[in-house]
Amino acid sequence: MARQSVMVARSVSAHLERVRLASGESYTLVQAVRLSVQQSCDSITEEVKYGGILFSSEGLPFGGVYVYKQHVSVEFSCGAAIADSFGHLEGAGKGRRHIKLRSIDDAEGKHLAAYLRLAGQAAKGAAFPVDPLQ
Numbered sequence: 813m814a815r816q817s818v819m820v821a822r823s824v825s826a827h828l829e830r831v832r833l834a835s836g837e838s839y840t841l842v843q844a845v846r847l848s849v850q851q852s853c854d855s856i857t858e859e860v861k862y863g864g865i866l867f868s869s870e871g872l873p874f875g876g877v878y879v880y881k882q883h884v885s886v887e888f889s890c891g892a893a894i895a896d897s898f899g900h901l902e903g904a905g906k907g908r909r910h911i912k913l914r915s916i917d918d919a920e921g922k923h924l925a926a927y928l929r930l931a932g933q934a935a936k937g938a939a940f941p942v943d944p945l946q
Contacts, residue, residue, distance in 0.1 A: 828842065845919065852925045853867070854870070873889055888901070891910065898927075900923065
């Protein structure tokens with residue numbers, strides 16, 4: 813198991829290095845998202861999956877961060893279960909929602925930390941809908 817953790821850490825590091833080499837601004841945004849995840853959620857694990865970094869808490873995947881040409885997208889696995897009082901969630905699928913970050917100011921201005929906490933609760937099956945203003 814420890815070997816797998818080392819391999820995942822190397823994979824995340826390698827992914828981050830590729831992002832950094834491609835775009836310093838995207839790298840800064842991804843690192844800001846990772847820091848917010850670490851501060852907002854408990855027992856976080858990361859793995860490179862689906863072309864980005866997937867976040868899990870207590871073994872349950874709840875979201876991830878993905879780099880695109882014009883923005884960084886923070887995806888929420890059960891985002892449709894979150895009552896979007898702030899109005900920043902995008903997407904219309906059955907389950908997933910996302911927030912697009914185009915600058916470092918978007919992380920705070922779009923209430924990323926609150927959405928991350930709610931995404932973790934939604935993944936754990938908290939009472940729905942989850943209200944970010946609570």
